[in-house]
Amino acid sequence: MIQPRKSKNDLETKVTGKTQYLHDMNLPGQLIGGTFRSPLPHAKIVKLDVSKAREAEGVVAVLTGEDVPHYEFGPTKFKDWNILAKDKVLFIGDEIAVVAAETKEAVDRALALIEVEFEELPAVFDPEDSLLDSVPEIHPGVERNRQMHVLVDRGDTAQAKKNAHIVRGGRYHSNRIYQGHMEPIGVLAAWSEEDGLTLWAASHIPYRARETYAAGFGLPEDKVRIIVPPIGGSFGSKYVLKLHLTAAALAMKTGRPVKMILDRAEDMLTAHPRVPLTYDIEVGAAEDGTFLYKELIVYGDAGARIYWSPNVLMTACTRTDCIYNFGSIKAEGHLCYTNNSPTTCMRGFGNAETLFALESVIDELAIGLGMDPAEIRLKNIVKQGETTIHGYKLDTCNLDQCIEKVKEISGWERRDQLPPNRGLGLALANHVSGFRAIDPRFDGSTAVLRVTSAGEIELETGEIELGQGMSVTYARMASQVLDIPEELIIVKSGDTGKYPFGIGTLASRSTVMGGNAVMKASQEMLQQIRELIRQAVGQGAVFSKGVVSHEGKSYSLKDISAWYRARHAGDEFTVKMTYTPNTEMPDASYFGNPSPNYPFAAHVAEVEVDPETGRSRMIGYWAVHDSGTIIHETMAKSQVIGAVAQGIGWVLMEDFVVKEGRVQNPSMMDYRMPGAKDIPPIEIAFIEEPDPNGPMGAKSIGEVALDPVPGAIANAIAHATGKRAYRLPLSAERVWSLLHE
Incomplete structure (x- = not known):
């Protein structure tokens, strides 16, 4: 079974x-x-x-x-x-x-x-074309095929334009990429009149x-139950799927179980890749480098149906505004139906793509003003204690320290003495630790702790382990609060018919949202354990490492379980606690404080470009993160290394090519992803300051680790070649074409 x-x-x-x-x-x-x-x-x-x-x-x-x-x-x-x-x-x-x-x-x-x-x-494949009156309506009643329209306007952008000493911008394009999960999409479904529908998915x-x-x-x-087996990779592809x-x-x-698993070709042919976005972006600054405004228009290709692309568009239009103080901002977003396969989210969705464009423009401003790219960023970044232009409350923010540290460890001062065709590029990033708009009805998490008769602690959560190390993190949190060895804590999740409700693992929410629930439940259980010990053996007992010591005798968690059952009619010793953050649903203008806390990062990439072939070789990479308290350093560094590797693949080689709605490279032989030799040495550092809203002071790290990578590599290539690329990927062919324009 x-x-x-x-x-x-x-x-x-x-x-x-x-x-x-x-x-x-x-x-x-x-x-x-x-x-x-x-x-x-x-x-x-x-x-x-x-x-x-x-x-x-x-x-x-x-x-x-x-x-x-x-x-x-x-x-x-x-x-x-x-x-x-x-x-x-x-x-x-x-x-x-x-x-x-x-x-x-x-x-x-x-x-x-x-x-x-x-x-x-007649079919349409470009989101801008889909807005034309002459194009067929894909879904009845959706005018000009535009399913979502975002408008954000803060400050006096028109006046800021008049005051600007320098303006830089352009049209940037982020491409489709395939999430590249090792396990293809699949499902096992069963039905009975009594139990309803059960999906192993x-x-x-x-x-x-x-x-x-x-x-x-x-x-x-309650007639649908979903049981989640171990997940062989996702990065955003395995949310809600038609195959299920x-x-x-x-x-x-049929009344019989049915198993459906896509082979790799079908998985890629019907894939729901990262949403491709087109940006018209413009940033203006004063003579001293102070940013005065940012103006942005975004076109997003939703494909033929809406999956999670609305969240991508909303993020693309707003989140990067909370890294810098722009003075005034104006953004417009168009999410359009096309006759391409539906697109969906992928790690860092909407944020990493926008940062490719924004961080490129900021480097162009620095060049135009004769400023160091790090200097112009330090001059304009948000600071701790501020509320950003969109209402994000920064209880902790050490972005300035991240910049200084990444300059130090990368040897940024050698930037002007590099050999020919070598370049250093800097990019910043922010992200969230959960996002209130994901589900307006509830934004927290619930944890259940249970002392079993076997002398273990079962920890149940509605959040999902998908390889990011959530189970180990939760076990460590509970272990430290309860003073119980981690190996005695079993983390359970992934069954809607058995475990507590959870929004799920998205928007970088599992560590902070689920972790806060685990901390609350652990603290409550510790109090109850101490009271139970007092009742069972009296005053003076010491509880340490999962063992009760009293007057020369020792008692285990098995004994604690038995004491509780004896006093509660055989019931298990169980604690259930819910964490509900003090977040705000963004209003109609997208203003609000949607996350408990906000991580930041500064990355530097070093590349060498071969002018004969256009191939860019990664020489080194440096990443500094403000993710609050680091709970498990090895796993946190692994998240960063994996994100950088994924970003290198995206920027330098990966391109999910679709022409007239048909995938041109539905094979891992034709869709190049990075191997070990494509990844340079990566040095990682953390600026640790406990955040008051995070469990043990933690903030998220899984997505913010990818967000700066496209911008950092693009800026490094521009520094090495003197040529600015506006379209991902920056493949050898594309860079060669730039060099020979």
Whole structure:
């Protein structure tokens, strides 16, 4: 039987190959599922014939849009999802029919027997083009295909423009990239009238996914249960997925479990990559380098349906304004439907892309003013105790120290003495530790602690471990409060039918939100343990390292569990506590304090550019972070190293190429990701100051570690070549073209 997640420390099981991922899980009588997808980006379904597929040997069920419900639903407020297309397809890969059969071979035979006749419709693939009146309407009622429009205006930008001594800007483009998770998308679905729908699915927001799936089938939420197996990577790809719905539909139809796992080609062909963004950006400064205004227009490609792109656009239009004091800001964002595959979030979503553009422009201002790029940043950054232009309250902010430290460890003073074709680039970043707008209804986290009869502490949470080390972090927090060895603490999560509600692992929220709940529950349990010890053995007992010592006798956690059960009619010794932060939902103008605290970072990249080929080789990388108290230094440094490696891949080599809606490189052979030899030595330092709103003083680190990387590398290449690149990736071909313009 498939067991829910139970982990003291999953590192050992992963490195020894014992971890049971979804691919390893099976249920008695399960069927294999497959999907018949649209080969066209935009078309009416004139005729669909699945009769031959239904009669094929080994086939148990074939479903089309006629066989599934069609409620208005979706993971955000924009309800544009379906389970299967009924009348029209909107992108290459759109789901038309699904098959459940006894074997994978039978599924493939049945899919080949499905016959469909289309009436092809005009398609649009560029978000700016989709705004034109002449372009077809992709979703009825969405005027000019613009599903979301962001307007932010603070200060007097018009007057600031008149006062500006220097203005720099341009049009910048961030590209689609594939999240590159090692484990492809998959699901195992089961249905019974008594229990409802159960999904084993690698989602790191299972409660939000449950809500979406229940709405899709018109079920009450308590009839949908999601159990999260160990996740083999995500970086934002595994939130809420259509594959989970189609497997559920097949399980409900057949009454048997259905397993669907995409192979790598299908995973990439139907991928929901990072949202590509186009920026028109302009920043003006006074003669002394003081920033006077920033103006921004952003175009985002949502693809054919809304996944999590609205959050990306909102972040792109606002968050970087809270690194610098711009005086005045004006931003407009357009999130547009196209006939591309839907896009979604990826690590640092919206923030890292904008920083590529903004940090490039700031370097251009420094050049124009004859200032050091570090100097102009130090002159304009936000400071501790300030409230930013969008309402972020900075109880702690050591960005100035981050800049000074990264200058020191990178040898920034040698910047003007580097050999030819070598460059040093600096970039800054901020992020959040949770974000109130993710779910306006609730913004906290709940933790349950239980003393088991075996003498261990079970720690249950609604947040999800996806490889970021959350389980180890929570165990360490509880261990330090309770004075109990970490190895006695078992962290459990990932079951909506068993563990407490959680928003999930996104917006860098797990350490601060979940950690604060763990701290509260641990503190409450410690008080109750001390009172229970007083009742059981009397005054003078000492509780240390999970052992009670009193008058020469020792008692273990097993004894503590037994004492409690004896006094509470056999009930387990359990504590449940909820942390609710004092955050604010941003208002209609996007003003508010949406996070308990805010991490900051300063990075420096060193590159060498080969003028003959345009290839950029990383020489070194230095990262300094203000993430509050570092709870587990090895894991924190690993987060930074992984983020830098991911950023190097994004900036120098990765490009998820889509032409007229079709992925051109749906293979890991054609989609180049960095290997060990592509990663330079990385030196990391932390500026530690406990934040009053973080557990043990901690702030987040997982996403802010990626955010500065594109800007730092882009600035290093510009320093090495004297040429500014405006479009990611900065591949060898693109840099060579710049050098030979």
